[in-house]
Amino acid sequence: MSDRTVRRFVEGLLRGQPTERARPDDFEADQMKTAIELRAARLGSDAPREEFVTDLHRRLAGEIVDEQKPVIHPRWAARRRQVVIGGSVAAASAAAGLVVGRNLLAPNESTQAAPPTQGELEPNAGTWRAVGASVDLPDGGALAFDLGSVNGFVHRTDAKLEAVSGVCTHQGCKLWLDAPESRLRCPCHSTSFSLEGTTVTHQMPIAPPPLPKFQVREINGVIEVFAPTKPA
Amino acid sequence: MTDAAYPDWDAVYRDNVTWVYRLMYGKVGNQPDAEDLTAEVFMTALRPMRVSATVPEVRKYLRMTARTVLASYWGDRMGREVTSIEVDVPEVIEPESVASDAPDKVRRLLQRLPDNYRRILELRFLQAFSVREAASQMGVTVANAKVLQYRALRMAAQSGEEATS
Numbered sequence: 461m462s463d464r465t466v467r468r469f470v471e472g473l474l475r476g477q478p479t480e481r482a483r484p485d486d487f488e489a490d491q492m493k494t495a496i497e498l499r500a501a502r503l504g505s506d507a508p509r510e511e512f513v514t515d516l517h518r519r520l521a522g523e524i525v526d527e528q529k530p531v532i533h534p535r536w537a538a539r540r541r542q543v544v545i546g547g548s549v550a551a552a553s554a555a556a557g558l559v560v561g562r563n564l565l566a567p568n569e570s571t572q573a574a575p576p577t578q579g580e581l582e583p584n585a586g587t588w589r590a591v592g593a594s595v596d597l598p599d600g601g602a603l604a605f606d607l608g609s610v611n612g613f614v615h616r617t618d619a620k621l622e623a624v625s626g627v628c629t630h631q632g633c634k635l636w637l638d639a640p641e642s643r644l645r646c647p648c649h650s651t652s653f654s655l656e657g658t659t660v661t662h663q664m665p666i667a668p669p670p671l672p673k674f675q676v677r678e679i680n681g682v683i684e685v686f687a688p689t690k691p692a
Numbered sequence: 693m694t695d696a697a698y699p700d701w702d703a704v705y706r707d708n709v710t711w712v713y714r715l716m717y718g719k720v721g722n723q724p725d726a727e728d729l730t731a732e733v734f735m736t737a738l739r740p741m742r743v744s745a746t747v748p749e750v751r752k753y754l755r756m757t758a759r760t761v762l763a764s765y766w767g768d769r770m771g772r773e774v775t776s777i778e779v780d781v782p783e784v785i786e787p788e789s790v791a792s793d794a795p796d797k798v799r800r801l802l803q804r805l806p807d808n809y810r811r812i813l814e815l816r817f818l819q820a821f822s823v824r825e826a827a828s829q830m831g832v833t834v835a836n837a838k839v840l841q842y843r844a845l846r847m848a849a850q851s852g853e854e855a856t857s
Contacts, residue, residue, distance in 0.1 A: 467842065474816060478724040479769050490849040492774045494801070496721035498817035498848070501798040508713035512727050517705060520734055649702060663700045 466491045473499050521650045522638070578657055578670040581610070581625065583688035591623075594681045602655055604637050609688045613637055613644060614676055615655040623674035623685045624657035630668040644671070696747050701738050707747075708754055709734070715755075719762055719775040729765060733758045804851045809844035816841055 465482050469492050472480060484492060500506060591605035591614055602615035604626065611634065614623040626635045626644070633648035643660065644653040651662040657671035675686035698704045712733050717726040737757040745753065759777040766773045798818075802810045808830065815826040827837035 463842065466845070470842075470845065473721050474820075476722050476724075478722060478728075479720060481769050483771050484774070487846075487849065489770065489772055489774050490852065491845050492770075494849040494852050495817070495845060496719065496775055497798055497801070497852075498813055499721040500718040501795050502818050502820065506714045506717040508710055508727070508730070509723070512713075512730075513709055516709070516727075516731050516734065517702075519731070520701070520705060520738060523735065649700070663702065 466495075470495050521645070522641070579672050581672045581674050581686075583686075585689040586686050587689050588677065588684040589687045590682050590684050592683045594678055594683060597621075597683060602637055602639060602642070603683075605685070607685075607687045609690060610674075612671075612674055612685070613655065614674075614683060614685065615642075617655070621676045621678060621683065622656060623676040624653070624655070624671040625674070627671075628653075628668065629659075629671060630662070635671075697744055698747065698750060704738065704750055705734060708751060712754055712758055715758055715777065716762065719777065720765070725765070729758070729761055732761045736761065801848055801852055805844060805847060808840060809847055812837060812840045813844050813848065 465484050465488050468480070469482060469484075472478075473495055589607050591607070592603050597603050597614065597616050599616050599619060602613055604613050605611060605623075606626075610625065612624055612626040613635070614621060616622075624644070627633070628635055628646040628648065628651055630646065630651050631648055633646050635644040635646055635653065637643075638645050638652075642655050644655065644657075646652065649663055651668055652660045653671050654660050657673060659667045659670055662668055677684050698707065709730065713726055713730045716729040716733070717723070720726055720729065733754060737754050755777065756779070759779065762775070762777055763773055766775070802813060805813070811830060812826060815821040815829055816823070821829065823834055823837050823841070826841075827834045830837065830840075832840065
C-alpha cells in the first residue's frame with residue numbers, strides 16, 4: 461500500500477540513513493521530494509563534515525591522479541587501483557577523458573623531457589645512524605625513519621636496501637608511506653614518488669626532482685643510513 | 693573573475709566541494725548519500741576537465757556532472773527522479789547561492805498548511821524531534837502524531853505540486 465513506501469522512506473530520512481530502494485508512484489515521489497526539502501531546510505544540517513572533505517581529497521589525490529598521470533616507472537603501470545565508487549557514469553566519463561586526452565591533471569608533456577637526476581645526500585659531516593632492525597624490513601617492505609635532521613624511507617627490494625629522503629622536492633612537505641601502493645605521497649599537492657625516489661605523479665608544469673638517496677647499510681642486524689651529524 | 697582559471701585540481705576541489713555537497717544534500721536529504729554523490733561528482737568530473745577551463749566553466753561542468761550523477765542515483769533507488777538539479781542557471785554561479793532558496797520555499801510551503809500540520813512538520817523535520825517528543829509538545833498521542841505527520845506531508849506534497857504547476 462502506498463503509505464508504507466512513503467513512511468519507510470521518511471523514517472529513514474529522519475534517522476539520517478541512506479535512501480533505500482523503492483518503487484514509488486507519482487504522488488509518493490512528490491511526498492518524498494517534499495520530505496527531502498523539509499529535512500534539508502533544517503538549520504546547519506547541510507555543511508559537509510570536515511573529515512569527509514579531507515578524506516575525499518585524499519582519495520582523489522590517490523585515485524584520480526594515479527589514473528591520469530603518465531607513469532614514469534614501468535613497474536607501477538599494472539598496479540593502478542580501480543575507482544571504488546561510482547557506476548557507469550564514472551566509467552563512461554573516465555573513458556571519455558582518456559580518449560579526448562585533455563584533462564586538468566596531466567602534466568605538460570613538453571616540459572617533461574629531461575627529469576632532473578637523482579642525487580645522493582652527502583652531508584659535510586655525517587655519521588651512520590640506526591633506523592631499524594633488519595628483521596623489521598622483509599623483502600618488498602618499506603620503513604619510515606626520522607632522525608631529526610633528516611627523515612626518509614628505507615625499503616628492501618630483491619634483498620637490496622635503498623633509502624630516500626622523506627621530504628617532497630616541490631615545496632618541502634613531509635611525505636607519507638602509502639604501503640599498499642608502494643608510493644611516497646605528498647600531503648600538499650598530488651606529487652608522489654616511488655620507493656626508489658623517482659617522481660611518479662605531480663600536477664606541476666615541471667616535474668619535481670626525484671628524492672635524494674641516502675647511503676644505507678646493514679650491520680649485525682641493524683639498518684643504518686648515513687645522516688648529517690647533529691649540531692653540537 | 694570570469695576569465696580566471698584554477699591552478700590545479702586541488703584548487704577546483706577546495707573551492708567547490710562545499711557547494712556541491714550542499715546541492716546534493718538538498719536533493720537527497722541525508723548525509724551518507726550526499727557524501728557518496730559528492731565523491732562521485734568529483735571522481736567523475738576531475739578526470740576529463742580541461743586545464744584552461746575558467747572558474748564559471750568548471751562550476752557549470754560540476755553542476756552538469758552533479759545533475760547526471762543525481763539522476764542515475766534516483767534511477768537506481770526509485771526508478772524515477774524524485775528530485776533533480778535544474779539546468780537553467782545563470783552563467784556565473786556563486787557557490788554560496790546554490791541552495792539558498794530552499795528555506796524560503798519550505799517556509800512558503802509550511803505557511804499554506806493548517807496549524808497542526810505545519811507544527812508537526814516543523815517539529816519532526818526542522819527541529820529533529822522524535823515522534824514521541826513531537827506528540828508531547830503538541831499534546832496529542834504518539835499514534836495521533838504519526839497520522840498527523842503523514843497527512844501533513846501528503847497535503848504539503850499536494851500543495852507544492854499545485855504551487856509549481
